[in-house]
Amino acid sequence: MALLQIAEPGMSAAPHQHKLAIGIDLGTTNSLVATVQSGMSTVLQDEHGHALLPSVVRYLEDGQIAIGHLAQAAQSADPKNTISSVKRFMGRGINDIPDTTHIPYKFRDTGAGMVQIETRAGIKSPVEISAEILYALRTRAEKALGGELTGAVITVPAYFDDAQRQATKDAARLAGLNVLRLLNEPTAAAVAYGLDNASEGVYVIYDLGGGTFDVSILRLSKGIFEVLATNGDSALGGDDFDHRIFCWILSEAGLPPLNQEDTRTLLTKAREVKEWLSENTEAQITSVLSTGKLVNIKLTAEKLVDLTQTLVTKTLNPTRKALRDANLIIEDIKGVVMVGGATRMPQIRQAVAEFFKQEPLTNLDPDKVVALGAAIQANVLAGNRSEDDLLLLDVIPLSLGLETMGGLVERVIPRNATLPVARAQDFTTFKDGQTAMSIHVLQGERELVSDCRSLAKFELRGIPPMAAGAARIRVTFQVDADGLLSVTAREQSSGVAADIVVKPSYGLSEDEITNMLKSSFGAAEQDKESRALREAIVDAERLIEAINAALAQDGHLLSLEEKSAIESQVQSLKTTSQGTDKDSITQAVEALNHATENFAVRRMDASVKHAFAGQDLNKLEL
Amino acid sequence: MELLQRNYFELLGLPTQFEIDLTILDQHYRKLQSEVHPDRFVTASSNERMQSMQIATQANEAYQTLKNNTARARYLLELNGIETLEESNTAMPADFLMLQMEWREAIDDANAAKNVSALDALLIEIKQMAKALSLNLNHQFAEKAYTEASESVRKLSFIDKISADINRAIEQLEN
Numbered sequence: 001m002a003l004l005q006i007a008e009p010g011m012s013a014a015p016h017q018h019k020l021a022i023g024i025d026l027g028t029t030n031s032l033v034a035t036v037q038s039g040m041s042t043v044l045q046d047e048h049g050h051a052l053l054p055s056v057v058r059y060l061e062d063g064q065i066a067i068g069h070l071a072q073a074a075q076s077a078d079p080k081n082t083i084s085s086v087k088r089f090m091g092r093g094i095n096d097i098p099d100t101t102h103i104p105y106k107f108r109d110t111g112a113g114m115v116q117i118e119t120r121a122g123i124k125s126p127v128e129i130s131a132e133i134l135y136a137l138r139t140r141a142e143k144a145l146g147g148e149l150t151g152a153v154i155t156v157p158a159y160f161d162d163a164q165r166q167a168t169k170d171a172a173r174l175a176g177l178n179v180l181r182l183l184n185e186p187t188a189a190a191v192a193y194g195l196d197n198a199s200e201g202v203y204v205i206y207d208l209g210g211g212t213f214d215v216s217i218l219r220l221s222k223g224i225f226e227v228l229a230t231n232g233d234s235a236l237g238g239d240d241f242d243h244r245i246f247c248w249i250l251s252e253a254g255l256p257p258l259n260q261e262d263t264r265t266l267l268t269k270a271r272e273v274k275e276w277l278s279e280n281t282e283a284q285i286t287s288v289l290s291t292g293k294l295v296n297i298k299l300t301a302e303k304l305v306d307l308t309q310t311l312v313t314k315t316l317n318p319t320r321k322a323l324r325d326a327n328l329i330i331e332d333i334k335g336v337v338m339v340g341g342a343t344r345m346p347q348i349r350q351a352v353a354e355f356f357k358q359e360p361l362t363n364l365d366p367d368k369v370v371a372l373g374a375a376i377q378a379n380v381l382a383g384n385r386s387e388d389d390l391l392l393l394d395v396i397p398l399s400l401g402l403e404t405m406g407g408l409v410e411r412v413i414p415r416n417a418t419l420p421v422a423r424a425q426d427f428t429t430f431k432d433g434q435t436a437m438s439i440h441v442l443q444g445e446r447e448l449v450s451d452c453r454s455l456a457k458f459e460l461r462g463i464p465p466m467a468a469g470a471a472r473i474r475v476t477f478q479v480d481a482d483g484l485l486s487v488t489a490r491e492q493s494s495g496v497a498a499d500i501v502v503k504p505s506y507g508l509s510e511d512e513i514t515n516m517l518k519s520s521f522g523a524a525e526q527d528k529e530s531r532a533l534r535e536a537i538v539d540a541e542r543l544i545e546a547i548n549a550a551l552a553q554d555g556h557l558l559s560l561e562e563k564s565a566i567e568s569q570v571q572s573l574k575t576t577s578q579g580t581d582k583d584s585i586t587q588a589v590e591a592l593n594h595a596t597e598n599f600a601v602r603r604m605d606a607s608v609k610h611a612f613a614g615q616d617l618n619k620l621e622l
Numbered sequence: 623m624e625l626l627q628r629n630y631f632e633l634l635g636l637p638t639q640f641e642i643d644l645t646i647l648d649q650h651y652r653k654l655q656s657e658v659h660p661d662r663f664v665t666a667s668s669n670e671r672m673q674s675m676q677i678a679t680q681a682n683e684a685y686q687t688l689k690n691n692t693a694r695a696r697y698l699l700e701l702n703g704i705e706t707l708e709e710s711n712t713a714m715p716a717d718f719l720m721l722q723m724e725w726r727e728a729i730d731d732a733n734a735a736k737n738v739s740a741l742d743a744l745l746i747e748i749k750q751m752a753k754a755l756s757l758n759l760n761h762q763f764a765e766k767a768y769t770e771a772s773e774s775v776r777k778l779s780f781i782d783k784i785s786a787d788i789n790r791a792i793e794q795l796e797n
Contacts, residue, residue: 151664180664224652324793381664391656417686420660420679480675481660546667593669600669604677607657608628612635612650 019150021180021382022141023188023374026130026154026168028087028237029210029341031055032368033137034375035145036384041192041372044144052367053140055210057132058082059121067136076264079104081119085239086133088211089115089126090171091163091506098235102243102267104260114167114506127167127508128516131174138177151178153378155370157212158184159232159397161443162455162485163506169482170508174516180381182482185209186216187227187394188373189339192364194220201334202228204322206352206360207370208315209340211237215319217326217333223389229325229416230397231318236311238274238342244307245270245299249285253295262289277301278344305347312351319355325416336360341367394419396479400455403440407449412477415445422478426492429473433465439475441485454505460489460498473498536585540577543589544570547596550603557602569595629701630684640698640763642688651685691756692778695763695771704768706775718777721751725784733791741792745785752781 023041025032030052034043043051050069058071059081066074075082083105089097094107094115106118116123134154141149154177156168165182172179186205193199199220207214214232218225246267249255258266265287273283282300289295323329336352338360343349352360364372380390395416401409402425412423427437438459444452463471472492479485489498503509508516517531547570555563573588631638634650656662658681663674687693696706714722725744732740755774762771 181661221652224656226652320796321793324789381661383665391652391659391661393655393659418682420675421682422679478675478679481678542665543667546665546670550666550670593667596667597669600667600673603670604658604673608633608654608677611654611657 019382019384020141020145020147021150021375021378021384022137022145022152023183023371023376023378024134024137024152024154024177025185025188025371025374026087026133026156026171027055027209027370028085028212028239029055030367031133031137032371033141034368034371035141036375036379041375041379043368043371044141046140053133053136054084055087055133056082056084057086057129059119059124061120063121065121065132067132076261076268079260079264080106081121083117083119083124083129085211086126086129088235088239089117090130091161091165091167092126093506096235102246102263104264114163114508125508125512125516127171128174130168130171134172134175134177138175149177150382151180151378153181153183153188153374153381154179155183155185155188155374156483157207157209157232157234158186158214158216158227158230158394159212159234160483161234161398161453162400162483163453163504164234165483166504166507169484170513173513179482180378182484183374183377183392184214184216184227184230184394184397184483185370186214186230186339187218187225187392188371188377189337189364189369190216190218190220190225190373191376191390191392192369192373193337193361194225199335202326202328202332204319204333204336204356205339206315206319206336206343207232207339208342208348209237210342211235211239213237213315213318215315215322217322217328224391224393226393227395227416227418228328229322230395231322231325232397233314233318236314238271238340240311241274241308241342241345242267242270244311245273245304248299248303248307249295249297252297255289255293255295259290262291265289266295273299274304274345277304278346301346308345308347312347315348316351316355330356333358337369338362339366339369394481394483396421396483398443398453399445400477400479400485401442401444401452403442403449409442409444409447409449409452413479417479419483420478420480422476424474424476427473427475428469429463429466429471430468432468434468434471435463435465436461437463437473439487441477441487455485456505456507457503458487458489459501459503461501462496462498463491464494464496466493533580533582533585536582536589537577540573540585540589543592544573544577547592550596550599554599554603554606557606558599562599566592566595566599630680630687630697633680633684634688636688638698638701640695641760642694644689647685647688651681654681691752691759692775692782695759695775695778698763699768699771699775702768704772706772706779708776708779714773714777714780722780722784729784729788729791733795736795738792738795741788741795745788748781748785748788752778752785755781 023034032043032051034041045051053068054072056071058066058074058078060066071082075084092115094109108116108118108123114125116125154168154172156165169179169182186207189205189207190203202219205216212234213236216230217228219228249266269285269287273285276283282298285295285297285299287295333356336356343366349360395418396413397415399411399415400413401411404410412425413421436459438457440457441455442449442452443455446452463473473489474492475487475489477485477487487500489500569592573592576588577585629638634647634654636642636647655678658674658677660671660674660678663671687697699706728744755778759771759774762774
């Protein structure tokens, strides 16, 4: 009998070093993970065959954590320790949550900053709770793919601001995921659709999820997805429809204010009724409350349309704004793609069809399309596709501005600017010898500081002392391809770089994240030191791999001496990273980074030249 | 560094002149981003990721600047060492000042009457004016008449502002 050859886990089925990359749709109601296998984007299922993981986390009495269906089943029984729709709290303060009376959780009043929830497992930040969901998906993927993941693309609503994006990235870090890119959900959906249908032209993505609404307008051309405009409402989704039904049940059945269990029970009923009415004309709502009271009422589809009409209309305003920002009219739109479970509702489809004067596209599962697109992008970013035929050019959804005199906001980067984008602004000192200053960055479209969202205060320190008004401090605001802001500052006359201390308004500080990392996954088996060492080694390995690939491709851009200098640094990093001294590994990484600075510049220059190689510029001259 | 010394036209592989083919600009911009965008360097070293972000940022800035007639003219004047002084130099010919006042009055009237189609019509009229000014710029740059070109840029800049105001007014009326 022939013996089967079985490779070591993680080494299997990797003929061309196929990198394991995943796409994660971290949703308000449900989350999914997908990957590209044999050229096809596929959603990965759990051992029970479920693709959707309910975004619910329960902290159990015995210290265990239940995630997904198990947690969801306990929602009514243990409402305080079972957190659902946590995405709504990411990067948000307590005052941002419109109506806490129907939310059973015990919020901790932190005064300022991101909300926290008191559970029996202690005080939890939305970042930590989201990390549990991501960790569950990561485990699912590792089991299914049989190896260590190169990285993940995680989707966020296009209309997420900087704080919400940063919170998502922090959650991924806690879950031990290497984030290849934060990708906007509508863009991910467009990728899944575009590649499936080989479409060209201008498309609208209408994405109504559990808790967020996004609308994006994209131009598809030869594998390039260019986002022209995006708009939305980061606090409007299917949950709001459930809530309308819930309130209607309360008034129709003449119910007094309910306890948390009954609230949860009726909210769940409301969701079921909403889903039922997408395909039926009437629904019977029957429930026995903890008081023994029987609720037994009928809701017709017609009445549901009536109850939720204003919510449907509320999605059309951002749609109009996005069209105007893109400088387009309805006739320019080639197709409208529906994304998100809430777009199954007939009243939504009808409203969209009437608005755009065409039937929306619904041929991909609206629950899965975002994860499928994210997986395709993850596959490309990890370097598995050799043909460079997919590129996403996304935009910043909300303008960035600075606080100026009188509580006004001065716009620095306008909304819908293509990423990455940067702007420099010059500042000067107010007093003689001033060595520090604070810059307040806001996000939003309004003129008053109080009407915009506070992102962070950046404190610049180490400005050389000069007479008032003499210093010229150039502050550069850079928004990267993930839509995340970073700030650098330099005094122009002296060339001195200022130190920057960031105080995020609704985010976590580096210290808080480090503390969470210490107490998070795997803390029992690995102490802090070994985790740090492991991270340093992974960094070193990634760098070595990157440099080797660059040398193989563009070694000819270097002289023989330069090349051998780099090679010897690579060799020395290899040797060092065999050891257990974290600091010397970090130093060797820095040394190699330093040694390859010029090489990086030359490679980039070659890329620019390559873009127009063989083209005669003069032939365009008139 | 050689890379940072390219002007926006050179970066996008176009001749440094006012008259450009917008279709070629579009094509070149996409071609360039396909080469330099951070998505192409996710697994590269941190140096290369930084480089890629800087060049992709420049490419976006260059594209936005060259795509827009006013911005392209202003940039080209800047390359020729001429500042357009739009903030400080508000001197305009009398006929253009008259036109400005008429437009402002028309906006106020349409606003008061909540008349969106009047605002739309005004936008079209103003766009035609902008088109004529852009045609003038073609000649002015061809003849290196930079003083005249500066004045055209100041006029266009005013037209851009008033168009934005009209768009905002329409948005408010529609809400």
